[in-house]
Amino acid sequence: MSKMIDIRATDGSGSFSGYLALPASGRGPGVVIGQEIFGINANMRAVADLYAEEGYVALVPDLFWRLEPGIELGYSEQDFAKAIDLFQRMDVDKAVEDIDASFTALRGLPEVEDAGLGYVGFCMGGKLAYLTATRTKAATSVGYYGMGIDQYLDEADNIKGRLVLHFAEQDGYCDADTRARISEALGGRPGIELYTYPGVDHAFARVGGMHYDKPAALMAHERTIAALKREIGPDHDLSALWEKHIEHEFATRDVPATMATMVAEPYVNHIPTMTGGVGYKELSRFYQHHFVHGNPPDMKLVPISRTVGSSQVVDEFVMCFTHSTEIDWMLPGVAPTGKYVEIPMLGVVKFRGDKLYHEHIYWDQASVLVQIGLLDPTGLPVAGVETARKLLDETLPSNTLMARWQSSEGN
Structure with missing residues (x-):
C-alpha cells in the first residue's frame, strides 16, 4: 500500500x-x-x-x-x-x-x-x-x-x-x-x-x-x-468498533472475527498477570487457546462508564463470573474453585484508524485472590467483593480498612 x-x-x-x-x-x-x-x-x-x-x-x-x-x-x-x-x-x-x-x-x-x-x-x-x-x-x-x-x-x-x-x-x-x-x-x-x-x-x-x-x-x-x-478526520465510531470486538470475544467467541477487528500487528496486555500477546501470531494463539474459549460460561461485563477520545476508549466495568474453569489469563495454574467473583476492571483501548491497536486491561488481583480463597485478607489492606459492590453503590462505608479512621472523627 x-x-x-x-x-x-x-x-x-x-x-x-x-x-x-x-x-x-x-x-x-x-x-x-x-x-x-x-x-x-x-x-x-x-x-x-x-x-x-x-x-x-x-x-x-x-x-x-x-x-x-x-x-x-x-x-x-x-x-x-x-x-x-x-x-x-x-x-x-x-x-x-x-x-x-x-x-x-x-x-x-x-x-x-x-x-x-x-x-x-x-x-x-x-x-x-x-x-x-x-x-x-x-x-x-x-x-x-x-x-x-x-x-x-x-x-x-x-x-x-x-x-x-x-x-x-x-x-x-x-x-x-x-x-x-x-x-x-x-x-x-x-x-x-x-x-x-x-x-x-x-x-x-x-x-x-x-x-x-x-x-x-x-x-x-x-x-x-x-x-x-x-x-x-477520519471520524470513526470507536465505541461501536469496540463493542463489535467485545461481541466476538465474549458472545460469539469467534477468534478469526476478533482478530479481524484489529490492526495487522496488535497487542494485548493484562497488566496484573502480564498475559496477552504481541503481534498477530502470538495474540491469535493467546485468544484461541487461552482466552476466548477458556472463559467461564457465565462470565459477563457490567458497564459502569465509557470515555471516548480521539483515538482510544477507556471502559470502566465490573466483571462477574463463577470460577468453574481454569482461567489462564487471570488465574494461570489455579484449579477451578467454584467461587463466584465480582471485580472492578478498567480497559484502555487504543485504535489506529478503524482497527483496534492495543488493549491495556487493569484489575485488582488481590481482590480476585481473596474471593477465590487463596488470600486471607485479615490484617492486610485488601478487600474481596466489597470493592465491586462499593463501585456500584458509593453510599457503602468508606475507609473500612483504615484502623485509624475512627480516631480522626470530630477533628
Missing part, C-alpha cells in the same frame, strides 16, 4: 519525488509528512506507514530535491555532517512552496477524501510546520522539535489553521529561552497548542534513536492525532 510518486513543483522548475502510503481502506484524509534532515529514509517511510495505519493518505515529499534528489541518510557522524550541510543550504521559502505543491498532489489523488489537508513535520520538518501554518491553507499543522521557529514569529498573525508544536525540554536546538519567546508570541491564540515534554531531548519521537522516549512519543502522537481528527 505504498509507492513513490512524482510531484510537480509550483514554480515550473520540474518535479520531485514523494513516498506515498495508503490506509488499508484505500481512502482517507491527506497528510503531508515533513522529513527530518536525513531525507526520505527508512525512518520517514515508517512514519508515513504509521499515519496510513491511522487512516491517512500520507505523503513524504523530498524537500532536498533542489540540492540533491533522492537523499537517504543514516545517523552516522558522516551522514549527520552531510545532513546539516543540506539543511543549512536549503531554501526554506522554496521548501514551503514544495509542501504546498505536495498538498496539490494529494488533492489530485482519488484516494484522498476532500476534508481538508494536514501536515506533520519532524526536526527540519517541525520548523516547516510553523511556516506551513502561516503560508498555506493547511487545516492542521503539527511540528515536532522544530528549530528556528523563533526567527519567523512576525508571521504569527498569518496562521490560518490549527497549529500544534511539540518541544523537548532538553533540546539544545530550541532551548528554554527560545521556547519562552515562542510561547509569548503564540500562547493563548485560538487554535494553537504548545507542549513541552520534560526530561527529553531532540528527536524524542524517532523510534530507535538515541533520544527516543516512548512515553513522550506516545503522548505527543495522541495529541497529534487528536488535532488532525478534529480538523480533517
Whole structure:
C-alpha cells in the first residue's frame, strides 16, 4: 500500500519525488509528512506507514530535491555532517512552496477524501510546520522539535489553521529561552497548542534513536492525532468498533472475527498477570487457546462508564463470573474453585484508524485472590467483593480498612 510518486513543483522548475502510503481502506484524509534532515529514509517511510495505519493518505515529499534528489541518510557522524550541510543550504521559502505543491498532489489523488489537508513535520520538518501554518491553507499543522521557529514569529498573525508544536525540554536546538519567546508570541491564540515534554531531548519521537522516549512519543502522537481528527478526520465510531470486538470475544467467541477487528500487528496486555500477546501470531494463539474459549460460561461485563477520545476508549466495568474453569489469563495454574467473583476492571483501548491497536486491561488481583480463597485478607489492606459492590453503590462505608479512621472523627 505504498509507492513513490512524482510531484510537480509550483514554480515550473520540474518535479520531485514523494513516498506515498495508503490506509488499508484505500481512502482517507491527506497528510503531508515533513522529513527530518536525513531525507526520505527508512525512518520517514515508517512514519508515513504509521499515519496510513491511522487512516491517512500520507505523503513524504523530498524537500532536498533542489540540492540533491533522492537523499537517504543514516545517523552516522558522516551522514549527520552531510545532513546539516543540506539543511543549512536549503531554501526554506522554496521548501514551503514544495509542501504546498505536495498538498496539490494529494488533492489530485482519488484516494484522498476532500476534508481538508494536514501536515506533520519532524526536526527540519517541525520548523516547516510553523511556516506551513502561516503560508498555506493547511487545516492542521503539527511540528515536532522544530528549530528556528523563533526567527519567523512576525508571521504569527498569518496562521490560518490549527497549529500544534511539540518541544523537548532538553533540546539544545530550541532551548528554554527560545521556547519562552515562542510561547509569548503564540500562547493563548485560538487554535494553537504548545507542549513541552520534560526530561527529553531532540528527536524524542524517532523510534530507535538515541533520544527516543516512548512515553513522550506516545503522548505527543495522541495529541497529534487528536488535532488532525478534529480538523480533517477520519471520524470513526470507536465505541461501536469496540463493542463489535467485545461481541466476538465474549458472545460469539469467534477468534478469526476478533482478530479481524484489529490492526495487522496488535497487542494485548493484562497488566496484573502480564498475559496477552504481541503481534498477530502470538495474540491469535493467546485468544484461541487461552482466552476466548477458556472463559467461564457465565462470565459477563457490567458497564459502569465509557470515555471516548480521539483515538482510544477507556471502559470502566465490573466483571462477574463463577470460577468453574481454569482461567489462564487471570488465574494461570489455579484449579477451578467454584467461587463466584465480582471485580472492578478498567480497559484502555487504543485504535489506529478503524482497527483496534492495543488493549491495556487493569484489575485488582488481590481482590480476585481473596474471593477465590487463596488470600486471607485479615490484617492486610485488601478487600474481596466489597470493592465491586462499593463501585456500584458509593453510599457503602468508606475507609473500612483504615484502623485509624475512627480516631480522626470530630477533628
